[in-house]
Amino acid sequence: MSRVGVFFASRPPDPRGPHRDHLEFCRATGAELVCLEPKVPPALKRRLRLRHPLIGMWMAWSIFRVRRRYDVLITDSEHVGLPLALMLRVSRSRCRHVLVVHLVSTPLKAFFIRYLAGRGVSCYVYHFPSAEPVLERLGVPPERRRFVPYMVDSEFWSPVDVPQKRQICAVGLEYRDYPTLLEAVRGVDVAVDIAAGSPWSQKADGTHRAELPPNVRVGRRDYAELRQLYAESLFTVVPLLENEMQAGITTIVESMAMGRPVVVSRTRGQVGTVRDSHNGLEVPPGDVAALRRAIHWLLDHPEECRRMGAEGRHTIESGMTLEHFVERMSAVVATVSDPGPRLASGVTPEAAR
Structure with a gap:
């Protein structure tokens, strides 16, 4: 049986919240979860972001030093996994390395993947279909890339029988275009509750210093409060700035798991999960008028809103649960672990839709 180490470049998951993907994988398979927390002086820690190159190199070196304890290493971010790949390649390590990537098109990451990582990465795992052609252009062969759809704890985030308010919600920070949302809902007869917080993002709150319409409230929520917010809302809005990441995906799958449809900006990275007119509505990024029309349409068509919410829950249950991720x-x-066969198991982006 292979010895597997899962290296999580973030703070430990909150045990009071939903089960997390890699933690659930470790529980189910017996793999070891290692949370990498930089041990640097407080004064320096305040100046260095978690994704600073020096922090990434330190985390990669920490993993490299213990590589002989494992047959397979799993890393969940490029800023750690790519330096580690170079170390494994140069040392000619026999340890296998699975790297979960989130954004691979930046020049530095593309250079690493094309010229430096080499066999230091045994398999690239990606959650969004638009990464497939990028990895192909960078020379990653099909047998070393695998699409694994994003996932959600479908038991923690599940439909709750509570009275709904004439309210919509927006959740999260990463690449959020809250100024566009604020203008879209200005004067609309609906309460708007924005939970502008994230345990993973260091982005600034897009509502900061904005003139809030009287129907908008902004605040932070813990997991229990956030679940209540989804349940009481008619639907969720995910306004995004144009980007190539799958920004907003956590909010999208949480809302869908709760049986609430999603209005989302269709960016280059955020495609495939929300299917327009099936489990939500898509609008162009930054388009105030289009976002306002989508919000009005769902408010004016409650039966369609409920149908899309049920379809969203079905989307999660049919292929985006933690059990699917673990499998x-x-x-x-x-x-x-047995590199002879090709990566034939798993799913294609088309099959997971």
């Missing part, structure tokens, strides 16, 4: 990641680990 697919286990297949990836089994394949890299």
